[in-house]
Amino acid sequence: MKPFSIAFIVLTLGxxxxxxYQALFVAPTEQTMGEVQRIFYYHVPSAWVAGVCFFxxxxxxxxxxxxxxxxxxxxxxxxxxxxxxxxxxxxxTGPIWARPVWGIWWTWDARLTTTLVLWLIYVSYxxxxxxxxxxxxxxxxxxxxxxxFVDVPIVYMSxxxxxxxxxxxxxxxxxxxxxxxxxxxxxxWNLLAFTCVGIIFIGxxxxxxxxxxxxxxxxxxLALEGGSQ
Amino acid sequence: xxxxxxxxxxxxxxxxxxWRSKDAINSMLFFSLLVVVIFSFAFNPTAxxxxxxxGGLIWVxxxxxxxxxxxxxxxxxxxxxxxxxxxxSPAPANAxxxxxxxxxxxxxxxxxALMAPLFVVFYQLRSVGPVWQxxxxxxxxxxxxxxxxxxxxxxxxxTRNREIMLPLILFPISIPALLAMVDSTTAxxxxxxxxxxxxxxxxxxxxxxxxxxxxxxxxxxxAE
Amino acid sequence: xxxxxxxxxxxxxxxxxxxxxxxxxxTRFRRVRRExxxxxxxS
Numbered sequence: 001m002k003p004f005s006i007a008f009i010v011l012t013l014g015x016x017x018x019x020x021y022q023a024l025f026v027a028p029t030e031q032t033m034g035e036v037q038r039i040f041y042y043h044v045p046s047a048w049v050a051g052v053c054f055f056x057x058x059x060x061x062x063x064x065x066x067x068x069x070x071x072x073x074x075x076x077x078x079x080x081x082x083x084x085x086x087x088x089x090x091x092x093t094g095p096i097w098a099r100p101v102w103g104i105w106w107t108w109d110a111r112l113t114t115t116l117v118l119w120l121i122y123v124s125y126x127x128x129x130x131x132x133x134x135x136x137x138x139x140x141x142x143x144x145x146x147x148x149f150v151d152v153p154i155v156y157m158s159x160x161x162x163x164x165x166x167x168x169x170x171x172x173x174x175x176x177x178x179x180x181x182x183x184x185x186x187x188x189w190n191l192l193a194f195t196c197v198g199i200i201f202i203g204x205x206x207x208x209x210x211x212x213x214x215x216x217x218x219x220x221x222l223a224l225e226g227g228s229q
Numbered sequence: 230x231x232x233x234x235x236x237x238x239x240x241x242x243x244x245x246x247x248w249r250s251k252d253a254i255n256s257m258l259f260f261s262l263l264v265v266v267i268f269s270f271a272f273n274p275t276a277x278x279x280x281x282x283x284g285g286l287i288w289v290x291x292x293x294x295x296x297x298x299x300x301x302x303x304x305x306x307x308x309x310x311x312x313x314x315x316x317x318s319p320a321p322a323n324a325x326x327x328x329x330x331x332x333x334x335x336x337x338x339x340x341x342a343l344m345a346p347l348f349v350v351f352y353q354l355r356s357v358g359p360v361w362q363x364x365x366x367x368x369x370x371x372x373x374x375x376x377x378x379x380x381x382x383x384x385x386x387x388t389r390n391r392e393i394m395l396p397l398i399l400f401p402i403s404i405p406a407l408l409a410m411v412d413s414t415t416a417x418x419x420x421x422x423x424x425x426x427x428x429x430x431x432x433x434x435x436x437x438x439x440x441x442x443x444x445x446x447x448x449x450x451x452a453e
Numbered sequence: 454x455x456x457x458x459x460x461x462x463x464x465x466x467x468x469x470x471x472x473x474x475x476x477x478x479x480t481r482f483r484r485v486r487r488e489x490x491x492x493x494x495x496s
Contacts, residue, residue: 036456120401158405
């Protein structure tokens with residue numbers, strides 16, 4: 001592995017350690033929720049990284065449809081998977097946070113439901129990539145990536161409206177409802193750390209994808225040569 | 230052949246074939262009957278309660294009808310290698326796509342028209358709001374399902390687990406439209422709120438995704 | 454579930470998911486490298 005990559009990984013680990021320390025010990029304790037509010041420093045950055053990953057997938061999917069560039073497809077595969085990983089973290093940490101604070105594990109409010117739908121869309125993307133056989137798979141996946149991303153604002157709007165019609169507990173946690181500057185400071189450190197972790201994961205997954213694609217091409221080539229003998 | 234006549238020819242051919250083989254219609258009617266009966270075990274279908282719940286039930290039934298129709302039409306095309314013939318023809322791919330969507334749309338709407346009376350009869354359904362709104366919602370909602378469904382059905386046609394893939398991909402993406410369909414139907418049936426926003430959302434959804442489908446269809450048909 | 458317990462649980466879950474994913478990636482890397490080496494040996 002290149003020395004730059006190794007340096008970046010080491011830097012990220014240090015950054016993550018630093019930001020976690022800040023989140024747990026330096027950031028001021030929130031008045032109403034208490035210590036549990038510190039989950040915010042992991043929960044929201046994860047959501048941010050997931051969103052960025054899905055946006056990258058959107059762009060890579062378009063690039064693939066337009067140019068049929070294999071690298072674009074590899075990036076699409078990588079970003080979708082990493083996005084799902086972080087989205088899973090959001091969906092797990094959210095309820096863990098909600099339970100002691102609001103007494104419920106889940107509520108169908110706009111943000112949570114949109115996150116769940118987002119998760120469903122990109123999990124379906126991953127399932128198609130894994131289990132669909134045939135040359136159409138990459139195109140099909142790219143299409144899902146495009147449709148899925150275009151859908152997200154519509155999903156959010158529709159559930160927002162649903163919630164004005166049928167009000168229910170809103171989990172205010174995470175909305176930038178006036179963050180204390182000291183908290184904002186810690187938040188940005190964690191945002192940076194998580195973004196770097198995301199970049200590393202995407203880089204690794206991208207490399208894995210290109211290696212596997214090359215391997216597959218080699219196999220196909222061999223089969224071709226073997227057949228012609 | 231001009232795109233208009235190609236589209237019309239395809240549409241008429243599809244409709245004729247569906248009319249001749251009544252398998253789908255029969256099985257979907259039976260499925261609806263089952264849904265109606267089984268769900269009646271879960272609640273007491275008095276008129277007031279029905280109005281609250283039927284919105285969701287009826288769209289579950291319509292959703293499955295749509296998936297059955299979608300899987301079927303493309304499967305037939307694949308069997309007869311019709312897709313390849315379309316690819317070599319000089320006619321634009323979008324004409325083919327529009328014809329397919331219209332064919333599926335008409336087919337599913339007919340299914341819905343046949344299934345709706347079952348719900349009315351068994352759940353003593355009487356709408357508080359105007360029925361013409363329900364018809365518009367049904368048309369808009371069906372289009373939303375069918376336009377995306379036809380697109381994905383065309384793509385997943387050669388993938389291994391085709392029948393599972395289609396609903397797997399279609400449902401998550403259709404969630405906002407489904408929410409709009411169910412809530413607007415309930416709004417009209419109960420008369421307790423206005424379906425306006427939902428109907429506008431359906432129109433927006435239909436316009437956006439029809440446009441996206443038309444933009445992408447040409448590129449993806451020529452994939453192989 | 455107390456607040457502090459939830460905090461620890463949430464942080465732990467985050468690390469666990471990331472580590473599991475990392476392990477999954479490394480396993481796949483190992484497999485690909487092995488197959489590439491096999492291919493090189495046989496050709």
